[in-house]
Amino acid sequence: MIRAGVVSGLVLAGMLATGAAAADKPLIVYVSPNPLGVNDFLKLGKVGTEKVAAELGAEAKTFESNDPTTQRQNLEAAAKDAKVVVVIGFEFNDMLPEVAEAHPDVKFLQIDSCPFDKMKPNIFCSVFREYEASFLAGAEAALTSKTGKVGAIGALDIPFLHRYTDGFIEGAKHVKADITISPSLWVGGNNPFSDPARGQQRAASMVADGVDRVLAAGAGSNGGIFKAMEDADGAYAFGVDVNQCLQAPGYVMDNLEKKTDVAVELAVKGIWEGKQAPITALGLKEGGMALTGLGDNVKDSKCTIADYPDAIAKVKELRDQIVSGAIKIDDPMQAK
Secondary structure (H helix, E strand, O other), X not given: OOOOOOOOHHHHHHHHHHHHHHHOOOEEEEEEOOOOOOOHHHHHHHHHHHHHHHHHOOEEEEEEOOOHHHHHHHHHHHHOOOOEEEEEOHXXXXXXXXXXXXXXXXXXXXXXXXXXXXOOOOEEEEEEOHHHHHHHHHHHHHHHOOOOEEEEEEOOOOHHHHHHHHHXXXXXXXXXXXXXXOOOEEXXXXXXXXXXXXXXXXXXXXXXXXXXXXXXXXXXXXXHHHHHHHOOOOOEEEEEEOOHHXXXXXXXXXXXXXXXXXXXXXXXXXXXXXXXXXXXXXXOOOOOEEEHHHOOOHHHOOOHHHHOXXXXXXXXXHHHHHHHOOOOOOOHHHHO
């Protein structure tokens, strides 16, 4: 889903020229939309880029951005010397087609978003069906809730993040028609994807209203949401992107894991070999999305869902039905 220092585009260009010449290897550059900081999702993009570069005998570099200006500077600097440029997030939707058109010999991979109406021959996109894993998390929430009231908190009220919040709500209703749904809340503010304080405020408000299962789709803001769970008896959050139960043991029920590193690795290999489709979507079937609690190591995950084996068994059945096509979930983004 979901973001130390930032170097100017001019400095990066010089670094690229020097580094590429010294290494004499093809270059793969990862450009993040925000500083990696506490954003595990963005960190996985770096991990995937470095791993696939090593496998392909290439050099890997990471350029961290912190606003639209540095995003553009970093993207243009990367395009000057890289064979493949990897970007993550919707923040690049408008600028990527322009830069790609100006550098037709460079391949661009966008993860987790795509400029669908402005595609260029050298742009490739790998997106996720987040709503499938969100559906399963919502089911877990309803099956384990003691108060009978669940809710979702997202970083920003945009169509893309409704893939998390709406999917969560749909899954809860699927297994328990009479479950009470609290209206979704949004972190908002100047830095919605990395504002733990605002995340904690939103979560505290929600649990004060009787919600005991909260989807935390706030990226770097999730730490604050988890903190709010500590002050609420019997309340638990659902993390995103990676196993966040390790971040707040005892207060995170489960996680919607998005395999960003896997998506980068598979797509870059496909591009390298000339076999990559312009747009690919990864969900439960492809292993691009998963719940930590459905894995083999749930007992060691520090996730509270390990205490609910019956719920795990039921949700595994739902997962298999989604994979087989027996349960079809609409993409909330298509309705926004």
